[in-house]
Amino acid sequence: MAGGVRLVILGRQGAGKGTQCLRLARHYAVPHVSAGDMLRAMHKSGSELSRRLAKFMRAGELVPDDVVIAVVAHRLDQDDIIHEGFILEGFPRTAAQAEGLSELLAPEDIDLCIDLEVSAEVVLARLSKRRVCQDCSTIYSVDRPPRIDWSCNVCGGDVVQREDDTELAICRRLELYAQETEPLIAWYLARDKLVVVSGSGSPDTVTTRLVRAVNHRRAPRRKAES
């Protein structure tokens, strides 16, 4: 096992965060925590709150901070996360959420925040082609479909286009990323936690770059601990 890490992955929608977070979670043997997946799972409960959240999500709007912070706080309090670490995707997305995460983890902190950088043109093209397994969230593209009739290669679930991968909602999500989430890059840089990694190239190339960046940053800390 490559050993527990606590990572936050930032990056525009379509930068490849979902694919890369699954790979990093496997590599470091730590849980993958996706705020979007947890919010989508709440839809299935059919509660009044989940119907309210679905409206925000379909339109590409951000769900209120207090709701997301509570959902993530609940997950981070579970034993596997406490003992093993996490790969956190889609959270934080606002300054209030970054402060919230810092408070949740205090007196400790994340090891590293990675900004997975891909140009706006590339993410627009990727998002319109993206297809996702409804059950296990494995990501495909119309250029790389599952082997059999839009059934997931991993679990056999239906592979579909996400409700919020419409042109209008994609534009709104990218706009909100620029307004609310991009400032967190400076926030983590000021705390000496930021590494920028290019998300262009094949998935394997990007994973190699990410692992190298994480291991490079962890090495001095390990030396200091020994």
Ligand code: AMP
């Ligand atoms: P994602 O799967 O990360 O693209 O998230 C899908 C949608 O879930 C977003 O467009 C938001 O509506 C909502 N969402 C996910 N994470 C957050 C967050 N940290 N803060 C607010 N809304 C979120």
